Amino acid sequence: MFKMFEPNKIFQFTSRAPKYVLFLFVVVLSVGLVEALVLSPEDYKQSDAVRIMYVHVPSAWISLGIFSSITFLSICGFVFKNKNFFLISKSLAPSGFVFNLIALVTGSIWGKPTWGTWWAWDARITSMLILLLFYAMYLIIWRIYDSEEKVYKISTAITIFGIINVPIIKYSVDWWNTLHQPASINILSKSSIHSSMLYPLLIMTAAFALFSLLIFLMKYNTELIKIKNKGLDRL
């Protein structure tokens, strides 16, 4: 089933889809921003500073999600020796890196007025910084080697080392004393965030996911053009 990959067919899709995704992204982002900045209430304790959450939390989620995805895809690419998985991972990584950076920067901006510090070396924040470094390694390795075989192996190794960090990030706030507060949103039990704040958060997450999809499609499209230019119509 993995042999069915035909760049031409996929190219037709990836070259047309971005404009629709862009349209959808603009719509969802506008709704999300109005909800988050105007319609949602202020917090009882943090007042307006809570609005940073609508950027901070979705960014962190998306960056964790993308790292998990590129790990899964790289492992599949390694096990099944399929180039396409690696190209998808490569195209996903940049938006994950950017959202990781956004999560750290907005966290810092949020930390100053609430905690009283820009930065703390607590387990959650440090492990998030480590994830950013893994993203950086992953992105750099694609530019260092010309031999594709080598890049596939090294990038898979990087994602496997990095994926160990993902559950550490998730559970750091429960395992150790951290300055960062525990998770507000739980799938199994009741969330400790009021629904009037939860919906803007989810809409913003959808907007950021669409943005990642948009960047992914454009990057992936470029990869396919590169393959076409090499005169290959199959991988």
Next chain:
Amino acid sequence: MYGRKVKLRFLFIVIVLITLILTIFLILKSLEENVVYFQSPTEIKSLTELKNSKIRVGGMVKKGSIEINSNEVNFVITDYKNEISVSYSGAIPNLFAEDKGVVAEGFLKDKNFFSATKILAKHDENYMPPEVKEALGDK
């Protein structure tokens, strides 16, 4: 269904993952003391020796314990089992309040008295509009 090489590569990845997880787990387990950002008053009480180095103590600010005289703030950090008195002079974060989380960075004078050089407010995971908070009452 899949070739022998595919199965071997899969097995290889699984072994690498298990090895890594165990290694990281062992490292974190042995570093536990340094991974925590702060210690609770109970952990301070159970210290066998007092070190002169900078440490962080965290917990809740005890209700009615904040005293402000000129530029010094005194309060009590509690984890509802043990408590420790803190004195501090300097800027206070906005969210610092009675019955809310706090992390104080500084030096232990003895097991009951802490001299802070920096105060950080630790907020909890609850987010709600002020009206809802009022409706819930002062819990």
